[in-house]
Amino acid sequence: MLTFEEKQAIIESYPELTRKDVSMKRVNYHYLDSKFDKTVVVQHLHPNGNAFVYVADIPGYEPDGRGLVNVREASEAELRQVIEDAIKGLSESNDDREPVEEVWRDGNNSKLELKEELDAWNVYHGLNLEDSFGDYQEAVDYLKEEGFRKVGDDGVIE
Template sequence: MLSFEEKLAVIEEFEELERKDISLGRVNFHFEDSLYDKQIVVYRLHPNGNGFVFAGEIEDYPTDDKGMVNIRDYNADELREIIRESIDSLALSPAEKDPVMEEWLNSNDQALVLMREDDGYFVYADEQLEGSFNSYEEAAEFLTQEGFKRL
């Protein structure tokens, strides 16, 4: 297990993080350029070496209900990796993380394009917006009901 000082040294390698000292000698590190309300990447790093990193937007990490991963037993490389992934997850929009651009055709060879933009899904006929949806499932259901099939 890395000491508090060793963990601080690794975390401070990330110039995009801003240190915020909190109570009882603990430290938070914020990512001020986050595209989300969430800005704390490293949470409550304690002088005993315990602390958390936000991984709520990253797949393959077991998180608590706040999206945090305990980093008490992480080595330097593991700590760098999860911090980089956390920062990247907060720096990319949903459309950048999971892009969607699909062409759908009907039996008359008319084409519509389904695209993910920002936090929604949009259906276009050329430049004309045909519909906007909150989820991929809603958009796909609309297209299917209108007689379109994904290519």
């Protein structure tokens, strides 16, 4: 596990982030050029090494109800990746980026497609709409509960 000082040095290597000290010796880091009301990228970096990064609606992460993932046990590479993804997520409006399209398969090799369309996350079986969700994480939870796993860009099931 990286120490507080190591995490702080990594986070502060991103000049686009602005430090703000908060209570109990914790530190937040904001991305002031965010295209959204939300500006916090790193929340509550604590001297014990605990911290959270805002990744709501960023595919590939499983955030809590506040849109945060815990990075207490993250390696340097993992911490850098999640910070870069968070900054990118806050710097792109939905109009600026390509909509997400993912393939998911189950143990029987059945295929479902997850597509982001008009602020909804739709699951398709072929051309048929199977279900629709309000956010990415809801759709992912449904797919996992049904026994499906995401197929990576390389065609390998993750």
